[in-house]
Amino acid sequence: MKNDLKNYTRDEIKDIAKELGFEKYRGDQIFEWIYKGAKSIDDMKNLSNEQKDILKGAHYDIGAIKAAKRVESKLDGTIKYLFELVDGKKIESVFLPDKERNTLCISSQVGCMCKCGFCATGSLGFTRNLTTGEILSQFMYISLDDGLKIDNIVFMGMGEPLLNWDNVKKVILILNDEKGFHFSRARITVSTIGVLPVMKEIAEWNYKIKLAVSIVTANPFLRTKIIPMNATYPLADIVKMCMYYNNKTGNPVMIECPLFHGVNDSMEDAEMLYKLLRNVDYKLNIIPYNSVSGKEFVKPDREDSLKFQKFFMDKGIKAFTRKEKGADIAGACGQLAGESK
Numbered sequence: 068m069k070n071d072l073k074n075y076t077r078d079e080i081k082d083i084a085k086e087l088g089f090e091k092y093r094g095d096q097i098f099e100w101i102y103k104g105a106k107s108i109d110d111m112k113n114l115s116n117e118q119k120d121i122l123k124g125a126h127y128d129i130g131a132i133k134a135a136k137r138v139e140s141k142l143d144g145t146i147k148y149l150f151e152l153v154d155g156k157k158i159e160s161v162f163l164p165d166k167e168r169n170t171l172c173i174s175s176q177v178g179c180m181c182k183c184g185f186c187a188t189g190s191l192g193f194t195r196n197l198t199t200g201e202i203l204s205q206f207m208y209i210s211l212d213d214g215l216k217i218d219n220i221v222f223m224g225m226g227e228p229l230l231n232w233d234n235v236k237k238v239i240l241i242l243n244d245e246k247g248f249h250f251s252r253a254r255i256t257v258s259t260i261g262v263l264p265v266m267k268e269i270a271e272w273n274y275k276i277k278l279a280v281s282i283v284t285a286n287p288f289l290r291t292k293i294i295p296m297n298a299t300y301p302l303a304d305i306v307k308m309c310m311y312y313n314n315k316t317g318n319p320v321m322i323e324c325p326l327f328h329g330v331n332d333s334m335e336d337a338e339m340l341y342k343l344l345r346n347v348d349y350k351l352n353i354i355p356y357n358s359v360s361g362k363e364f365v366k367p368d369r370e371d372s373l374k375f376q377k378f379f380m381d382k383g384i385k386a387f388t389r390k391e392k393g394a395d396i397a398g399a400c401g402q403l404a405g406e407s408k
Contacts, residue, residue: 071130072101073200076237077244087121095246101129102247104211132204152201156194158225160205168218173205175235176226181260184293185325187359188225196231202238221256229262239276252276258323260294261305270315278312279321280305284331285339306343313348320347325354326372328365337378351379351386
């Protein structure tokens with residue numbers, strides 16, 4: 068079994084180089100070659116043939132994922148990628164172009180264990196976490212092989228990123244590394260349904276990333292029905308952790324609120340949510356539901372979504388309604404199921 072060098076931070080690669088008897092600076096060179104787009108150890112031109120053979124003999128290589136399918140929306144230019152992993156499992160990533168910036172939505176797991184009632188990925192069940200290299204490969208394929216400029220990264224694809232935090236954290240560190248892509252952490256958003264221990268770590272270590280928390284509703288009983296993991300990480304504790312994050316980092320939280328017709332889109336629902344978050348520094352991202360086959364939820368009326376947004380704006384809260392993108396290719400929020408159409 069080969070060890071993908073993309074699974075390691077620069078410091079870890081320097082340790083590997085040292086253990087293999089290489090000069091001190093070789094670790095930096097190996098790391099730089101990986102993120103210049105080297106496809107194999109043989110592409111590392113400033114390593115000797117002997118050093119390349121030693122690396123390969125120690126069962127290291129540069130892993131890759133296979134782009135099984137690429138589908139582009141005829142409505143808005145959104146591109147959905149279906150990737151096949153070495154073990155045959157499939158994941159999806161979505162490139163979201165915009166006049167102001169291009170955003171890449173990355174997956175962190177094969178399937179998801181959270182089983183949120185509105186999400187296609189949750190219906191798949193959980194297979195496994197993605198490795199650091201598999202997560203990075205999504206970014207690298209789309210930016211290097213497909214040549215698309217990426218301005219922002221959101222961990223909002225398949226899976227709950229905070230349940231694969233060790234690998235997601237490594238990805239962030241590698242992307243940000245000055246000898247890698249030097250990608251600003253301020254342009255990386257990690258979304259969660261509220262995994263409290265990791266939220267606490269993010270607050271205390273202040274990784275300089277943006278944190279988005281999917282609340283859905285202020286009604287704890289309804290939230291448990293829609294997001295079963297609310298029983299493990301209760302809504303009241305999530306709100307307290309958002310306040311803790313505010314105090315530790317000085318940054319607002321992005322509160323995500325998927326809206327469903329007749330479920331959580333009334334003015335009463337808006338009032339309850341406003342009261343729940345009264346002590347939190349936050350911005351509100353309203354996400355009108357994107358239809359998923361076999362799910363009971365229905366997209367809210369546009370008028371109701373706008374009323375919901377206006378309610379918060381009138382209270383002085385920065386509230387946005389997310390534009391629907393990629394719905395015609397099942398690439399919108401909540402629609403990823405590891406199977407491109």
